[in-house]
Amino acid sequence: MGWVRPVDAAAGVLDDVPTEMWPRLAARWLAAGFDSEPLRQLAGLQPRSSRADSRAVLDLMPVALRSIGFDPSPADAAFVARCRAALEVVQRDLDATGYGEYQMRPTPPGGWPVSVHAALPDGSYWSGAWPMTRDMDDAAMLFNAAAGVSGTIEEVREIQWPVCAAHGDIPLPSPLYGEELVEIIGEVVQWWCPRAEHVLASVGQLTASIARTP
Numbered sequence: 001m002g003w004v005r006p007v008d009a010a011a012g013v014l015d016d017v018p019t020e021m022w023p024r025l026a027a028r029w030l031a032a033g034f035d036s037e038p039l040r041q042l043a044g045l046q047p048r049s050s051r052a053d054s055r056a057v058l059d060l061m062p063v064a065l066r067s068i069g070f071d072p073s074p075a076d077a078a079f080v081a082r083c084r085a086a087l088e089v090v091q092r093d094l095d096a097t098g099y100g101e102y103q104m105r106p107t108p109p110g111g112w113p114v115s116v117h118a119a120l121p122d123g124s125y126w127s128g129a130w131p132m133t134r135d136m137d138d139a140a141m142l143f144n145a146a147a148g149v150s151g152t153i154e155e156v157r158e159i160q161w162p163v164c165a166a167h168g169d170i171p172l173p174s175p176l177y178g179e180e181l182v183e184i185i186g187e188v189v190q191w192w193c194p195r196a197e198h199v200l201a202s203v204g205q206l207t208a209s210i211a212r213t214p
Helices: 006-010 019-031 037-043 051-067 073-096 138-157
Strands: 182-185 188-193 198-202
Touching: 006 051, 019 037, 019 051, 037 051, 073 138, 138 182, 138 188
Parallel strands: none
Antiparallel strands: 182 188, 188 198
16 A cells, blocks of 8 residues: 555545555554544554444544544535435436436445445435446546446336336336446437447437336
8 A cells, every 4th residue: 555645535535445444554554643533543444344434434534633623524525415406416417307306415425435326315325336436537427427327216116217118018027127228428428328339319309208207
């Protein structure tokens, strides 16, 4: 593990450092002269020992950084805002096709937001869906937002969405997953009909005549 300064960690560089290495990084910061009780607590954790310790690492890191004068909140807020903006584009399609009850939102980051998922109004989401991460460009983030929304609705509510209005009755050879309904074509994120293999519409431009309504 290379040296990561606290100022760089607060800016989001830690997303590229495995969480099991964070206690060791905290110990390096202590050795470099930074000191606080939360930083000592973080340095003493053993995240490989249990899921609870891994969660504690994610929760303690922003507290430890603030305790030594480095606030990660601006970077976190900007990241979550990008995720929310991508979900709002997908929400236009949900609203237009009769699924507006599913007001999707980013999962509450809670600790260090290494990744953000699309969550249903009650906070439930599919952890196996396509997370949005800080290093994604806008197209990749929108792709994962669309795939995450589709996958979460499928896994949590058992509803396939979107379904092509023209070809929705054609049987599929295997179960669908969220990313199979989305394509990036020429840097444009598109909804895809896997039954007849054609573009439905750009994400954010679905209509009830293109995709089935409930």
